[in-house]
Amino acid sequence: MNLCTDQLAMLLASPGQLISISNIASDPLVSAMVDEAATYPMNFGRAEEIYLLAPDLVLAGQYSRGNAVEMLERLGVPVLRLPFAQSMQDVAANMRTIGAALGRDRVGEEMAATFETRLTTLREDVATPLTAALYSANGYTTGEHSLSGQILLAAGFENIATRAGIPYGGVLPMELLIMAEPDLVITSQPYPGASRSEDILKHPAIATLRSHQRRATMSDQQWVCGTPHVLAAVESLVADRRALQEASE
Amino acid sequence: MSRLFVILTLGMVALFVISLVVGPAQIGPVDSLVALVAGDGSPLTLIMREIRLPRAILAVLIGGGLGLSGAALQGYLRNPLAEPGLIGVSSTAALGAVVAIHAGLAASLSLGLPLAALAGALIGVFLVLGFAGSQGGSLTLILAGIAMSALAGALTSLVLNLSPNPFAASEIVFWMMGSLADRSIVHVWLLLPFAFVGAALLVSQARGLDALTLGEDAAQTMGINLSRLRLVLVVGVACIVGGSTAVAGAIGFVGLVVPHILRPFVGAQPSRLLWASGLGGAIMLQAADIAVRVILPERDLKLGVVTALVGAPLFLHLIYKTRRGLA
Numbered sequence: 302m303n304l305c306t307d308q309l310a311m312l313l314a315s316p317g318q319l320i321s322i323s324n325i326a327s328d329p330l331v332s333a334m335v336d337e338a339a340t341y342p343m344n345f346g347r348a349e350e351i352y353l354l355a356p357d358l359v360l361a362g363q364y365s366r367g368n369a370v371e372m373l374e375r376l377g378v379p380v381l382r383l384p385f386a387q388s389m390q391d392v393a394a395n396m397r398t399i400g401a402a403l404g405r406d407r408v409g410e411e412m413a414a415t416f417e418t419r420l421t422t423l424r425e426d427v428a429t430p431l432t433a434a435l436y437s438a439n440g441y442t443t444g445e446h447s448l449s450g451q452i453l454l455a456a457g458f459e460n461i462a463t464r465a466g467i468p469y470g471g472v473l474p475m476e477l478l479i480m481a482e483p484d485l486v487i488t489s490q491p492y493p494g495a496s497r498s499e500d501i502l503k504h505p506a507i508a509t510l511r512s513h514q515r516r517a518t519m520s521d522q523q524w525v526c527g528t529p530h531v532l533a534a535v536e537s538l539v540a541d542r543r544a545l546q547e548a549s550e
Numbered sequence: 551m552s553r554l555f556v557i558l559t560l561g562m563v564a565l566f567v568i569s570l571v572v573g574p575a576q577i578g579p580v581d582s583l584v585a586l587v588a589g590d591g592s593p594l595t596l597i598m599r600e601i602r603l604p605r606a607i608l609a610v611l612i613g614g615g616l617g618l619s620g621a622a623l624q625g626y627l628r629n630p631l632a633e634p635g636l637i638g639v640s641s642t643a644a645l646g647a648v649v650a651i652h653a654g655l656a657a658s659l660s661l662g663l664p665l666a667a668l669a670g671a672l673i674g675v676f677l678v679l680g681f682a683g684s685q686g687g688s689l690t691l692i693l694a695g696i697a698m699s700a701l702a703g704a705l706t707s708l709v710l711n712l713s714p715n716p717f718a719a720s721e722i723v724f725w726m727m728g729s730l731a732d733r734s735i736v737h738v739w740l741l742l743p744f745a746f747v748g749a750a751l752l753v754s755q756a757r758g759l760d761a762l763t764l765g766e767d768a769a770q771t772m773g774i775n776l777s778r779l780r781l782v783l784v785v786g787v788a789c790i791v792g793g794s795t796a797v798a799g800a801i802g803f804v805g806l807v808v809p810h811i812l813r814p815f816v817g818a819q820p821s822r823l824l825w826a827s828g829l830g831g832a833i834m835l836q837a838a839d840i841a842v843r844v845i846l847p848e849r850d851l852k853l854g855v856v857t858a859l860v861g862a863p864l865f866l867h868l869i870y871k872t873r874r875g876l877a
Binding site for chain 2: 440496504
């Protein structure tokens, strides 16, 4: 019933074990597993339709679809609420949790172990970390205590938000972003259909700041959910960092 | 009269400078002004030229335009309650702007956004004046305005709700309350032609508005073509409100408060009230925009909230006075 649990379940379940996934898992903008998602029946996260599927277990996100999840619990359907991954440890822990819940402990353990090894090889000690800022619609930035902040750290960047005193997430005024002069500004991917909130990413001041930088965007596919796909985000950021460091040498 | 002109101009310039040195980045006032002029490619210059300067210019243009529109509408209708925001013109302009953005018109045509807002404003003014009649009875005018605002507001929300963009729906507040946060020099260029054409049209009718204070018949015998006056005013108001709303959302009450305060100082003469309200509007909106940044800097407090907090009590006071006049 949640984009992130859907993806982990698709990766971990044995054939035939998973009977339905949420409609969001088929949205190519946010889901990294659209092709896989097409092979499962879709639900829209409504209590009624899920109850009629008579599942042995419902996997939901900690905060998603609160009313529907509560209703299912009242109706006696077992629900596992998976906490939101805010760090790399959470990602591995969630893989183990879902694996165990599906009776596939070994597969979950394997995936978590692979994830941890690959992450260790990607992480390297950077003597002088470059600075980067995550910047999305309405000037929102995310700090260290978030999955995207952790991706940034893992790739060897120092987060501007931390310096600005934003530990979790919040609005970073554009003036402060420009004063901080980050080496890289990573913007969110625009959604279809225009909005004034996303105008800020095209502001001339941001454009000037980025004119001599590499382009980096965070795709929701890889940045939102704690799945093995976050490693791809780390990988591409590491490449950005190496290129930037070579250019400055 | 010239003393009032000097005072208002000085006030406007002073607020313009204050507006340039106030912002989340803690920069000394001297440093920031030097950076604005010097242009050495530092981040300071970038902030001053690309963020603060456009914002200050927009506050002057929009505030001045709204003050002028309010004075012109009140002069034409001979009714102190007329104001672009209250009679629903800002709302229809916002609807035009929102439709342009979500239909892709704003992206494909550089002037698409203000032109669509202008079209919305034109329809709004025509409908409201049509309903209220040229006599501009307070009751019909305000009722027509309420109906237009409600309808345009509902349609704006509908368009934003139907948008595939997840941020669009949260922008309803912006379009209804207005804000100058994070606007750029691009928006100044979008607004500039509309503001100047609109202001020129309104000011050109100053003599006609003066004549109208004697009543329609008297004005006609003085050689004023009333239908032409009406058309020019409608287009002028629509230009200003359309352009302003397209870049800053619907900001209400400026055109109500400013002419009301300045009227005694100009001897209630519409032609003199026009330019005085233009300057006064620029002062009021700049002050509001500075207040927004000083009171709750991290919250993006909407401009329209501040102007409404000042304007709404005054509006009630005016209604009270009008009621006593009727009794």
